[in-house]
Amino acid sequence: MSARHAAGGLPRWLPLAPATLLLLLFLAGPIGYCVVLAFTDTQLSGQASASFVGLANFRRAFADDDFAHAVLLTLVFTVLSSIVGQNTLGFALAALMRRASKAVRTLTGTVVIAAWVLPEIVAGFLLYTFFTREGTLNAVLEGLGLPGQNWLFTLPILAVSFANVWRGTAFSMLVYSAALAEIPRDVTEAAEVDGASGVRRFWHITLPMIRRSIGTNLMLNTLQTLSVFGLIWAMTRGGPGNRSQTLPVFMYDQAFLKSLIGYGTAVALLLLLVGGLFSAVYVRLLREEV
């Protein structure tokens, strides 16, 4: 026993206890509760008592066309807005800003980061007013003599993807700015002296040296995007029909508007699973590289 105690007689785990307690209370607790609920037919209203239903909610999800549709839209939203949009645009901005003058750098940085600092719901309403039929975008298009758009209705998944790119690019930009600053100058100069072109330098020097950052950035971006709810809810409420109903919106709709808490939490667990799969892939990529 004595070996487990530090010099002062205090147990070693004591300093960790507050953090662990908070984690258990606020993270493991709700997740555990969610797991329990997912195996019941709990309803928000209209039910005398809930009962255990085993895997019925999960079987229902896999047989539900709307669920399949939501999974598909979630993947489209994630790939489009996070992996393609935020990630690429963030990298491009970071790379361009390295060569830009200080004034341009400050200005761009401020604008991009301002979008990120805004609370999600504020960003949601701003972008709603931007894309809506009487909104800013159509006013600008009309001013330029171009035809108007009504994407919130015709292509809502594209509108919310743009919104998420607008809001989330700053994070990738910051990560890549830091990563690019870490590349030693002499390596790049040596490649230049050897006559490597810009593209070759990018492919053989820059990319390999920031691979870890790419992995980390992709992972954080993807997980954040998978759980985006407020932005979509404020802009479209998942509609029209279910054209922008990603998994988090589907989950909310089932749990709170259709009162099916049990089914909603089962969908939440499946969403957790999707996030877990993405993370596993990224973690694997990171490990291989070391």
Next chain:
Amino acid sequence: MRPTSPVPLVAALTALAALATLTACGDSGGDPDTVKVVYPRSTDNKVRLMDDYLAVIKKQFEREHEGKKLRLIPVQATQDDYYAKVQQMMRSPKTAPDVVHEDTFVLNSDVKSGYLRALDDRLAGWKQWGRFAPAAKASVRAEDGKTYGVPDGTDTRALWFNKELFARAGLPADWHPKTWNDVLDAARTLKRKLPGVIPLNVYTGKGAGEAASMQGFEMLAYGTGADPLYEPSSKKWVTGGAGFRDALEFVRTVYAEKLGPEPSDALSPTIGTRVTTDWLPGGKLAIALDGSWLGKFWLPSGARPWPQWSKVMGRTAFPTRDGTAPGRVSLSGGWAWSVSAKSPRADLAWQLVETLQSPANATDWTVRDAQIAVRDDVAAASAYRTSMPGISFFTDLVQVTHHRPALPVYPQVSNAIQEAMESVTTGDADAAQAARRYDERLRSIAGPAGVTAR
């Protein structure tokens, strides 16, 4: 690093967690002298009818009950979100309000969940109860035969139309459509003669929420014959009804022929506010299938004061599909004051309901909110009878009105109706496809044994 044993860690944490939970529980009931009342606040910041009314009640209640406090908890949200929020609050004693403003169509559902307290023992000794109309009493009686709320008004629905726009399109100021086709024909004439004006608004889709189900769909469906949703004799929900498809086909026609608002506007949750405070007063919408209460928005105290409204706006009953008797359709709902089952201050909560329903306060609220009276003393009050032009027209509709089958699963059925409407509005489905999908949803909501084909 030596691994540390997890046992003491877990033990200590469990103890701490238990302690935290216990301390939290000490607060469960809150202050015994404070009554908490939760109510919906309009998403339109200019509409503060309930807030203003409850501010008066608060003063009166605190004066009459010395040492007691009234805490007003407004929930500013769309209606669907309001119900979900209140249901979550009522799940736990820590957050449950004492008195709650309940839409009577969710009442049965919430009773089944055990959220509300039966009030029969209180009502027995309350002499005001005799003044309520039987239909109003029925609307707050649950499946178990007990009463769970005190209604504070009802409403009816009909067509509002802009007589100035009608005159410009060559339509009569004294308009009495006899069938659905008459309504559609008038809308087609308006579309042809008055470009830029929206001919007809019928609420649709999930954004409008219960307004779509009730002002929109059910106003249509209940004019097609026997109850299109529920069969009371067998206590089963109806699938495959022809009336159901016809009602959807009407909605589809309105949006497919562009007789209604742009689908993207129609499906937006803000549609209700736009109709009442922008389109109708602005002369941008000619016919609105809407509720008896619209006038309250145009009074000097309303969200959009509009002095000329009583001259400009005409009212006419909504017809049945083919003009079959009784020729008119209306639907009635209403809200009620209920007491939360988890309230530790049921006595004080009931006293608040009594204050809210004193004859003077009941009249005040009915007039303020442009409700249709549910009590004979309010109905007889001159303040009520002169409160608004058209009040007698809407009160008359009570004779032909229908009530929703407000059973515990109705909120889910209503949601399924809204989805069916939304899919015909966007053009994603035709009426038959949408009705089939509704039947499927209905079978999963009510169970295969709870439905009957018609």
